[in-house]
Amino acid sequence: MIKKITCTTCPMGCDMLLEHEDGKILSLTGNRCARGKAYAENEFFHPARVLTTVLYVKACDSMLPVRSDRPIPKDRLFECLRAVKGIRVVPPVHRGDILYAGIAGDANIIASADM
Amino acid sequence: MGTDVLVVGGGPAGMAAALSAAQSGAGSVLIVERNERLGGILNQCIHNGFGLTLFGKELTGPEYAGRYADQIGQAEIPCLFNTTVVSMTGNKEVLIRNTDGERQIEAGAVILATGCRERPRGAISIPGSRPAGVYSAGTVQKLINCCGYMPGKRAVILGSGDIGLIMARRLTLEGAHVEAVCEIMPYSSGLKRNIVQCLEDYDIPLYLSHTVTRIFGRERVEGVEISGVDEHLAPVEGTQRFIECDTLLLSVGLIPENELAGYAGIVMDAKTGGPLVNDRLETSVPGIFACGNSLHVHDLADFASLEAVEAGKNAAAYVKAGGEACQEFECRAGNGIGSVVPQRMSAKALAEGATAYIRVGRPFENASIVIKRGDRVIRTVRSPRLTPGEMVKTVVRDSGDGDLTFEVDSHD
């Protein structure tokens, strides 16, 4: 099977074609440099994204931006999002404070701003 | 009341400019910000992707802004919040307004860092009624991220610039369904990484060479008609398709915010929508500088801040030593070039090496940006891929004579 992967490591944005079978990579074309290969392998085996969202803070009647402190496996983003939405934030909160420890493994949800 | 350097706007550009002016020896620096806090547009950009260049980390907008705001606090630079600069003269008499009323401030130098605004809805004309549910993308960003309000459940986004792409992902994560992103051009002006991480990750279709040709619904949007367009961007009969939705987001571009420049009689550049500046980022009025999105729209906040550092330095130098008369040459946007900033460069700057920010007018593959003085080529920047969405930064060094022309040389 062929999977289309766009390398986002640098502004070149190479369009790569990754040929795979039974979870193994058979070939990769389209990358202009070795960083593209590393990116494609990571995207194929462990695609992960930083999760960002906002939480309503009742005490301040305003929204607090939050994020995961490291990428979360892509297929668990929505599940994590549901857990994050359940966080009750009690101010004061400072940028970088951990609001939820150990989400999707060893990622934490941290505050993006002071409140 | 007076100040050495007055910075209008406390976004990433204004904060960087103020810090740099203070560090470069300006006696007093003042930031005037119409919102209640520092950070500018970054406060509503809660996604990550900021700071890679400056902090070597992927930060969210509020984190990036927070780091700068901390430095402003440490440097004890005064800020006037909830205060708007309403007008300004060429003599740098700045009129500010807040709940205490109006006041005039005499500034030694002024730095414009007022950011940009979204093109209004009137900038595009879509036939049909004007029901509720049509928003600009930035408004929706603010509604969701700052007010916690979801404007709808099923959305179509017109325009594939970065804000449109970012909002496609935000809407999806917050529980809405994004039916489609339509882009009238045959290419997206957004960063490739945003196309991947905001659309492809969530299987949101991107229709290139498509536009919204009708809005349906009386009180609330009930759907839109999209159509393919030809090479002249005109809708093609027979390609119409109906998409059911309750919300239409318009992400049709940004324009520098520049009312103030008009009051001071500053000469503008129709191509960038911002003031015309020289290599010191000084406008046509001596002692008034511009940086960040109010000078030209930046793709990255980091670049807006970096540019602002220069503006701050130069404003401080202006206050200390006064203006500097020097022969200047014009930077002309030639074939294939969308815009060049600065629009003028001094002989001295050119001899030392001056930075130019270039945008191409359309995408090119395997092309070069060629900088010439007359027939003499002084610099060639080769690139396998040039797009209007990504600004090219290059240093021009030459001790010759004559105006500069920037052109695209496409090898195909």
Ligand SMILES: Cc1cc2nc3c(=O)[nH]c(=O)nc-3n(C[C@H](O)[C@H](O)[C@H](O)COP(=O)(O)OP(=O)(O)OC[C@H]3O[C@@H](n4cnc5c(N)ncnc54)[C@H](O)[C@@H]3O)c2cc1C
């Ligand atoms: C939706 C969106 C997504 C983005 N995504 C990214 C990204 O992923 N990564 C990235 O690096 N960059 C991103 N950017 C770009 C980045 O946000 C901008 O380049 C940057 O914010 C520009 O900074 P600025 O200081 O020039 O303008 P702004 O941040 O707009 O600040 C201007 C400030 O001036 C104030 N002001 C204006 N007029 C007056 C007046 N008359 N008196 C007083 N105050 C005034 C405003 O209130 C505002 O605070 C994004 C931008 C948007 C809109």
Ligand code: SF4
């Ligand atoms: S493959 Fe190399 S050149 Fe291509 S986008 Fe990735 S890092 Fe850039």
